Amino acid sequence: MDSSSVELSAAETRAIGLTIGLILGTGILSLIVCGLRLYARLFIIKQFGTDDFAVVVSLAMVQVFNGLGLSIVYYGSGKNLVHVPQTDLLMWFKLYYVAMCLYLWVSLSVKISLLLFQRRLFPTGWLQTTTLCLMIFLTLFTISGSRALALQCKPVRAGWDKTLTEAKCFSTFTIYQITLYQAVILFVTDLIILLLPIPLLYKLNMRAGKKVACALIFGSGIIACISPMVRFSTLDYLLQGSVDITYSSTSSLYWMAVEFNPGLVAGSLSSLRAFPVLRRFGSTFGSSGGGYANSKGYVNSRSMEMGNMSQSNASRKKRRRHNRPMGESVLEQTVNVSEERILGDDEHGKNGP
Numbered sequence: 001m002d003s004s005s006v007e008l009s010a011a012e013t014r015a016i017g018l019t020i021g022l023i024l025g026t027g028i029l030s031l032i033v034c035g036l037r038l039y040a041r042l043f044i045i046k047q048f049g050t051d052d053f054a055v056v057v058s059l060a061m062v063q064v065f066n067g068l069g070l071s072i073v074y075y076g077s078g079k080n081l082v083h084v085p086q087t088d089l090l091m092w093f094k095l096y097y098v099a100m101c102l103y104l105w106v107s108l109s110v111k112i113s114l115l116l117f118q119r120r121l122f123p124t125g126w127l128q129t130t131t132l133c134l135m136i137f138l139t140l141f142t143i144s145g146s147r148a149l150a151l152q153c154k155p156v157r158a159g160w161d162k163t164l165t166e167a168k169c170f171s172t173f174t175i176y177q178i179t180l181y182q183a184v185i186l187f188v189t190d191l192i193i194l195l196l197p198i199p200l201l202y203k204l205n206m207r208a209g210k211k212v213a214c215a216l217i218f219g220s221g222i223i224a225c226i227s228p229m230v231r232f233s234t235l236d237y238l239l240q241g242s243v244d245i246t247y248s249s250t251s252s253l254y255w256m257a258v259e260f261n262p263g264l265v266a267g268s269l270s271s272l273r274a275f276p277v278l279r280r281f282g283s284t285f286g287s288s289g290g291g292y293a294n295s296k297g298y299v300n301s302r303s304m305e306m307g308n309m310s311q312s313n314a315s316r317k318k319r320r321r322h323n324r325p326m327g328e329s330v331l332e333q334t335v336n337v338s339e340e341r342i343l344g345d346d347e348h349g350k351n352g353p
Helices: 010-044 050-074 086-121 125-150 172-195 198-203 208-219 222-233 236-240 250-266 269-274 311-323 330-344
Strands: none
Touching: 010 050, 010 250, 010 269, 050 086, 050 250, 086 125, 086 172, 086 250, 125 172, 172 222, 172 236, 222 250
């Protein structure tokens, strides 16, 4: 069947257009925002940390996945199965199998970049421990989850080659159960990542408006957070045993893009303040001090020489610092270092651990 001679229904046309639009739209957005973040960190701030290297890797993996998604659409996603030529269908199954195997690894790369970003901003002990445990857990979860999907058939080739009629494969219900388990785990870990900075942001000595702005930056990842559960809700075709898989699986495909790309954007927004046009956003302190050592002994020697900080504010901070009792708590030290890294480190400070 020549695909060019097939007249697609309105539903098919809408599904194809929506999938391409979401993949391209979110993909271009993440490419622009992350590209600006990396440029700012490398050439303006001139400090390229571990989280920045993680973003490079994650951005590459996400863009490859976006390209894979567009290829899957090209070979049949969004069309009813009867409208997909046999040669295209063989390639579709192959590409969709690759996407299933890569899904958790791309998700891991995005989460690792976000966790490393939080570790740089908040050097407090409990957050460092929590993020490290999360990274270890997510890595082990990704290895086991990807293995289960990659080895769903025996021989393995039957995972994409449906002409092997004698192969033994997981039932569609088993695949559904695996996907449900993965969606719940991803949702819970995304929620933890989203909520981790909130207690520390609350303790920062910033104006209420600045706190809200920072919370919005971190909270912008809420779309990526809920995406695994929304994507799971689109997998009822597995539960029902639908044979029209090229059409039924379309919404699952574009929700993957919605999950990955906004997650990268959320972790890169704060670095954009290094550009002059955005520097006013969050560039001043509400009432915080500067130059404190963090809980690991690192000292930010530059005392926040922000262009718009008045001399009177600096004097008040100095007097308040001298009046503070000796033996400042680890929490207070961490809060001050975090303030510098969120609001000033993008221009002057040092990368944290």
